[in-house]
């Protein structure tokens with residue numbers, strides 16, 4: 495847990511701070527960019543939250559932090575923030591919060607759908623948290639657990655067992671116990687709304703999920719770079735093959751979507767008709783680093 499004695503020097507004076515246990519996963523920075531920034535390869539509070547929106551965003555980030563590295567000098571009531579997860583992204587897509595250290599703080603999402611459309615889908619695994627699990631139960635449970643790649647599986651087995659969910663994963667990354675294994679490079683329709691796009695590169699078995707031709711759950715294949723101002727891929731965190739990832743990105747660019755919801759990094763919302771241009775920009779950037 496965060497400790498006042500380990501308060502990082504880069505924090506702005508005040509109640510909220512990040513301590514030395516921070517693993518630099520970036521979660522707090524994209525969740526509360528007005529409060530958190532990066533310094534010396536860790537996060538810090540560069541601006542003490544002063545508005546209601548900043549306080550709320552900081553509390554949500556505190557709960558999402560995978561290592562408990564964010565804390566306050568004074569006691570805060572976090573019940574409302576805790577109850578806010580899963581947090582609405584758009585329409586029937588939610589951010590689960592409660593990131594897991596075992597996935598280096600990857601983001602997990604919930605797609606909420608009625609049973610007749612195939613039921614709820616969890617994309618990658620949050621850390622186990624009783625309040626979150628109760629909310630997932632209230633929202634209809636989890637029918638399918640889609641795992642984008644081997645790094646972000648976290649507590650998949652516990653979630654799958656608790657909810658009786660079918661786990662879906664690509665063969666090249668599949669861990670023990672996966673109920674439905676996808677193979678090859680061709681897209682696979684799980685049902686009329688869900689399409690798995692194999693995207694080897696970051697890992698051999700990385701795969702993305704497209705929901706209703708609108709939401710792309712991209713794992714660690716694709717994310718928004720706030721500093722560069724365009725979509726990109728993690729060149730320095732390519733565990734399998736950068737050229738394979740470029741080819742995967744070329745295939746992914748043929749899909750229709752407007753939201754990019756990554757495991758790590760920042761999300762993006764680009765009008766569908768502008769996404770081909772955004773993907774071309776990403777591919778130019780990637781090819782320049784081949």
Ligand code: SF4
Nearest residue numbers: 516517519520522559
């Ligand atoms: S969420 Fe926690 S571990 Fe991740 S960058 Fe912020 S303080 Fe560090």
